[in-house]
Amino acid sequence: MGLTPAGERVWDVAREIFYQEGVRSTGVAEIAERSGVGKPSIYRAFGSKDELAVAYLREKGVSPQEIVETVRAAYPGDPRAQLRRVVAEIAEAIAAPGHRGCPLANTVVEFPDRAHPVRVAAQEQKQRYLELFTELVEPLPLADPGQVAYLIQMLVDGAHITSQVFDAGRSAAGLVTAVDRLLDTFIDQEESDVH
Amino acid sequence: MGLTPAGERVWDVAREIFYQEGVRSTGVAEIAERSGVGKPSIYRAFGSKDELAVAYLREKGVSPQEIVETVRAAYPGDPRAQLRRVVAEIAEAIAAPGHRGCPLANTVVEFPDRAHPVRVAAQEQKQRYLELFTELVEPLPLADPGQVAYLIQMLVDGAHITSQVFDAGRSAAGLVTAVDRLLDTFIDQEESDVH
DNA sequence: GGTGCTTAGTACCGATCGGTACGCATGGAG
DNA sequence: CTCCATGCGTACCGATCGGTACTAAGCACC
Numbered sequence: 378m379g380l381t382p383a384g385e386r387v388w389d390v391a392r393e394i395f396y397q398e399g400v401r402s403t404g405v406a407e408i409a410e411r412s413g414v415g416k417p418s419i420y421r422a423f424g425s426k427d428e429l430a431v432a433y434l435r436e437k438g439v440s441p442q443e444i445v446e447t448v449r450a451a452y453p454g455d456p457r458a459q460l461r462r463v464v465a466e467i468a469e470a471i472a473a474p475g476h477r478g479c480p481l482a483n484t485v486v487e488f489p490d491r492a493h494p495v496r497v498a499a500q501e502q503k504q505r506y507l508e509l510f511t512e513l514v515e516p517l518p519l520a521d522p523g524q525v526a527y528l529i530q531m532l533v534d535g536a537h538i539t540s541q542v543f544d545a546g547r548s549a550a551g552l553v554t555a556v557d558r559l560l561d562t563f564i565d566q567e568e569s570d571v572h
Numbered sequence: 573m574g575l576t577p578a579g580e581r582v583w584d585v586a587r588e589i590f591y592q593e594g595v596r597s598t599g600v601a602e603i604a605e606r607s608g609v610g611k612p613s614i615y616r617a618f619g620s621k622d623e624l625a626v627a628y629l630r631e632k633g634v635s636p637q638e639i640v641e642t643v644r645a646a647y648p649g650d651p652r653a654q655l656r657r658v659v660a661e662i663a664e665a666i667a668a669p670g671h672r673g674c675p676l677a678n679t680v681v682e683f684p685d686r687a688h689p690v691r692v693a694a695q696e697q698k699q700r701y702l703e704l705f706t707e708l709v710e711p712l713p714l715a716d717p718g719q720v721a722y723l724i725q726m727l728v729d730g731a732h733i734t735s736q737v738f739d740a741g742r743s744a745a746g747l748v749t750a751v752d753r754l755l756d757t758f759i760d761q762e763e764s765d766v767h
Numbered sequence: 768g769g770t771g772c773t774t775a776g777t778a779c780c781g782a783t784c785g786g787t788a789c790g791c792a793t794g795g796a797g
Numbered sequence: 798c799t800c801c802a803t804g805c806g807t808a809c810c811g812a813t814c815g816g817t818a819c820t821a822a823g824c825a826c827c
Contacts, residue, residue, distance in 0.1 A: 381774065399684045401596060405815060415776040417817075426815065477684065482733050486681040489594045489672065503737050527734070527742055528750050535730025538677050539722070542698050547722055555723050555754060562753040576804065600785060610806040612787075621785065 384422030386412045391419075392433050396480050400430045400495060401487040430484070431498040437480045438502030441509040448513075456516035457560070460529075463513060464556050467533055471540045472549035479537040481506070506530060518565040525563050529556055579617030581607045586614075587628055591675050595625045595690060596682045625679070626693040632675045633697030636704040643708075651711035652755070655724075658708060659751050662728055666735045667744035674732040676701070701725060713760040720758050724751055 380388060390412040394403050405426050409416045423429040444463065452458035470476060477483070481499045488496035510526040510533075519525050532555050540548035575583060585607040589598050600621050604611045618624040639658065647653035665671060672678070676694045683691035705721040705728075714720050727750050735743035 383775070397684065402684060418775065420816065478681065483681045485737055486673065486678045489592065489597060500737055507738065528746050531727060531730035531734050531743065531746055531750065534733035535726035538729035538733060539726050542680055542695055543702065548726065551719065551723050551726055555726065558757040559750060559754055562757060613805065615786065
């Protein structure tokens, strides 16, 4: 997307502020000030604060196909390692300094109105995360892959929340071990033994 | 606490609105209007919006001792059933209509500033939840009860988030089964077999 | 050297935010 | 009937919200 120099600065600053301070809490004037830009530049580049927020959320989303492809190439024929790799990277991000939970979940919470376009955009991107986990567990010998993917999504979201309230490192480590152990209990032993 | 009639109406309405619409999104004027009360009545009864929010959060918190005592009386000598009961009740609340996640976690997300008194109050109450789970798993034969309690907390928070984005019923059911299965993998078999 | 197009900031808009000064109404005590 | 205390709402405060009208600055083109 062709942005003007002022638009670029706004985009860089807005992504950072929206994540660190929240979408709702952040005023357009603050974005303008920290970008060294006038407010009209923001509206010329993005139309409205909501549209800027939607762009921010879309960038925070993932592409299931892309990630699955990458991880399949890294661990061919080993779906368990593929999933472990994705979960490990999420855990790493959670433990990293400056992390403030899942930007998508945070935005959903910040916008209680289910019809609000910003919330809708956040939910759309979150749906893609669930699709990612669904595709990752699909090759595993599971009776109900959808359920397992949903549980992984729950653990990821839970780690993101607890990392903001308690200890991020503990949340990250807990996420990895919980997914691993939970998966063990769901893997269908008979089929996996066939091999 | 001795509240005037107007204060009582404010309290009833504020609890509901704060939960459904969020603390930050809710204006004092809206609370006054929906309470059929003038704004000064709110400030006379609670001092400020922040203090009203803190009161709301304190009411949403739990008393670990109280709950543990109740559940120990209901399932004496069966710590597994005690924990299952508490988790089941949380799951029930999540699946109930009108639920909008964990009010404490939601408030933490709504207030990115770690020093904000409203966020601090929310975190304090969340700490009590973690204490509750810690006390509940303490009688179980676990190598690291603190870790298991933390994982349960993660699952609860995760269920609360996913219930707002995907399907509340699925989150509730997933919470129950995930805690159960996860606990199985952590229970020290040798000691539990001794009986 | 104008001319027109693009890019930018200053200064303002109405609406809403949390919070308050002030006055009215009620009711028991003397 | 008076007096004072209590409980309450109208109307307002300055600050900030998202958004915009207007204008100045830069620049290719003739």
